[in-house]
Structure formats: structure tokens, C-alpha cells
Amino acid sequence: MGVISVDVTKDGRRVVATSIDSHIRIWDLENNGELLKTITAAPIEAWAVTFSPDGEHIATSSHNGDIHIFSIETGEKVNTFTTKEKFLLSVTYSPDGKYVAGGAEDGAIYVFNIETNQLAHTLTGHAMPVRSLTFASDSKTLISSSDDKCIHVYDVEHGQLASTLTGHTDWVLCVAANPDISKQQVASCGSDKRIKIWDLALRTVLETHEVHTDQVWGIAWNAEGTKIVSCSDDKSLKWYASSGSS
Template identity: 65%
Template sequence: MPTTYIPTIVNDNAHSDGIWDVAWSKNTNYVATGSSDATVKLWDGSSGELKHELTGHALGVISVDASSDGKQDQLRDDHVGLASTSIDSTIKIWDLENNGALIRTVTASAAQAWTARFSPDGQYLAAGSHDGSICLYDVASGEKAQSLPTKDKFLMCTAYSPDGKYLAGGAEDGSIYVFDIETNQLAHTLTAHAMAVRTLSFAADSRTLISGCDDKYVHVYDVSHGQIASALAGHNGWVLKVAANPDISKQQVASASSDKKIKVWDLGMRSVLETQEVHTDQVWGLAWNPEGTKFVSVSDDMSIKWFASSGSS
């Protein structure tokens, strides 16, 4: 089988401790990494060069996420925002078009802000909480605007559909809750997993939801009908991250695992396209570039690995 994605750049010792998440900004071409060393770093998405180091968190950074476009007047001068969450019980919002300057710090107990994801319009941050609710924070004010309750189980991850219609949360008991944003009502509860759901990602069609779980499976759901479409087996450890390729024509999702492996799956064929074994410790994060031609991975081995499709530059 020909290699679809080839390793290109390697940043060893990119942080002084394990790297827990990564995001690729659509507008600034920054790749942002968050580490248990309590820093966020911004890297050039083309060269892999370190551009800025953002400090201010007191403890490890759990998640990072970049806003979808440059139209967020909730930030500053229509600039692109980056949100980071930390064990220190804060969410920090940084300005990616101003060298990562700090815009705002939101104080939220770690129980109320584990991982945070921007809504597609950039107005809200959705954070999973220990009490089983999804907390929505207003980006402009930093205040909690709303709480969407589930079943009192720790929500480890959240994901918005690209069209903004759905917001999903994955829980420690294996349940996935899908809310209709227009009505703020629970649309579906998906229960195919039996262990903790650590990661969620919507495909570009906004109807396909992919999950990764401690049961070692990647599940694919049809959210419009609330049904599982396929269960993908192949990892030998917890699935820590899934990331759908933003190029809808490719029908691909990448997954990362505690087994130190990265897999790229063909959703149409329901099979593995390739497996990358380039990390020496568990792989926590993955992120695609906006075109879906490159992706990056981060790991407890403190490195960043860059991959490009054979036809991209």
C-alpha cells in the first residue's frame, strides 16, 4: 500500500515536558502546542520554526484550540483567537495576530473547564466539566453564558459541527451527548462505547461524528439519525485523539493512541490507510492544516512530528 502521508519535519524536545494538545490555525498558519510544562508555543506551519512562547498558566496546559476564522469582533480588531485550558483552573484567550498577546483570562474551576473548543462563529467556548455539563463561555465577556446538563458524568471532550448546528460532549462512562444548538436541547445520546470517550471530531459534512475511546475503538456516527455507522478497530491502546480531515472529498480521519501509533483511516472503506510509528511515547494530539494536506502530532515524548501528503509541498 503506498504511503499517503510522509514525515517531513521533526521538533524534538519541543517542550520540556509532555505535549498534551495541538491546534492548527486556519488564518495565521500557526501551529499551537500546549504542554504539561505549563506553556503554549506557536510554531510556523510551513517551516516548523518556533515563533512565540506564551506563558502565564501556573500548571499544565490540557487543551488548545484556534478560532475558525478572522471575524471574531469579540476578540480584538477581528483577530484570530487561541484558547488554552489548564489544570490551574483558567482558560486563557490569546491573540494570534498580535504575537500571541493575552486577551483575557477566564477563571473557571478545573471541574468546569477541562478542554475547551471555539464555536464556529467564535462567540463561545464550550468546555467539558466534571459535573457532567457542557459550560458555554462568552468570549467577549469571559462569563459563563450557559450550561447544558447531561448525566453527571465527567465530560472529557467537546466538539462543534462545522456548520454550528450540533455540539457534542464525550463522557467518562462512554456516553456521547449531542445537542442541537438552535434549541439547546439534547438531540441524541450515543451509547456504543463502554469506556471513557476522550476525543471527538466532526467531519466537514457536519453530520459525521468520530469518537475515540479507552476501549481502543474509533467510532463513526451519523448524527442526523443518532446511529453508529462503523466501529474501527486497530489500536492497541486508548484512543487519545481523533481529527477529521477538513477536505471533505478525502473522507479521512486520523487517530492517535497510547500505543504510540498514529493511524489514518478511510471512512468510506472503513479501513486503515496507513499507520505511523514515529513517537516513543503515547500520542496525545493531532491537527490538520486547513487544506487537509498536512497534519501534526504531539506526544508525551516532548516532540512534534509533521506529515505531508505525497502530492503537497
């Protein structure tokens, strides 16, 4: 059945996907796409999925508000972080592996400290579902996108909303932080068919791309932080050079 979420390890060697059929599948990209492991999750247990920075675990969000951690080696569930039983549409790890965060349908964001197994912060501010989450490379800044047309930038260490970025005219479906920390950029895309690149320091839009003819559901940077790729309901993938790149 339909594929819901896909992620790739930092080294680019493995890919994981979740599906409506309640299976989590992991493939080897270096060995002709060989299927390495299939993990059977309970119904509605695995929605969004993300690899841990070391590639040894995956985290999934769920309909019942839990974040589940699975071991890549054994396929076993090794931990569960519980929230307030609201559907978590998004999940992400911090680059340093200290935090895992989930965004809920009621606009709340839950940040858990993996080292202590405790809830570090419940972040509020969004009025509608949180579609996407991404940590900046410093692991101290968490960026979220929501159906309320806003992008929020949070200070994770202090659990505070640092700024709100506005400019999209419809649901903001995905955000992705530039892996090059020196640039302090985040890319966003949404139901308004637009892609925007933001300067987090200046809290302003650097550029806007209007090249898709339908909703833009996903966006990602290359490892160097010089290019982005987007995917859309118009059945296309499009590549761009980011601001300041050739």
C-alpha cells in the same frame, strides 16, 4: 498550573487554553501573543475547550458532566448543557455550529442542538472513556475515540452508530477529521505510539505511522487537509504529508 486543552479559531487569529488552575485564557496570535481575556471558571468546570465555528463562543467540558458555553466578548457564561453527571473528557462543535457534543468517562456521548437548546441524542457503544470527538466537515458525521481501542463513526442526524474502526492496540487518545470533505479521512493516535489515517467511506486504514517512541496524545490537520501534526510523551512534534499529498 498544567495546561489541559488548547484550541485555535478557524481563522487562526486567536488561541484558547484551559488549565488546572481553573482559568480559561484567550490570546491574540496576530498581535505578538497578547493575552486578550482571562475567564475564571468554577473548580473542575473547564476541562477540554473548543471554539465555536464563528469564534464568538467557547465550549468547555467539566468533571460534573456539564458543557458550559462562554461568550468571548464578555467572558460570561451564557449557557449550560447538563448530562448525567459523568466526567466529560472531550467536547466539540459541528462545523455548521448547530451541535455541540461531549464525551464522557462512562463511554456515553451527548449531542446537543444549540438552536433548540435540547439534547438531540445520547450515543452509546463505547465501553470506556471517550477521549476525543471530532465532526466531519459535513456536520452530519461524528467520530469518537476511546480507551476501548475503538473509533466510532456516528450518523448524528439519525443518532445511529454507522461503523466501528479497529486497529489500534491501546487507548485511542485523539481523532481529527480532515477538513477537506472530499477526502473523507480521519486521523487517529494513541497509547500504542501509532498514528493512523482512515478512509471513512471504505472503513479501512490508509496508512500507519510509527515514528514516536511514547504515547501520542494529540493530532491535527492543516487547513487544507494535506498535512498532519502529532504530539507525544516523547517530547516531540512531528509533521507528515497525508496520503495522496506531496
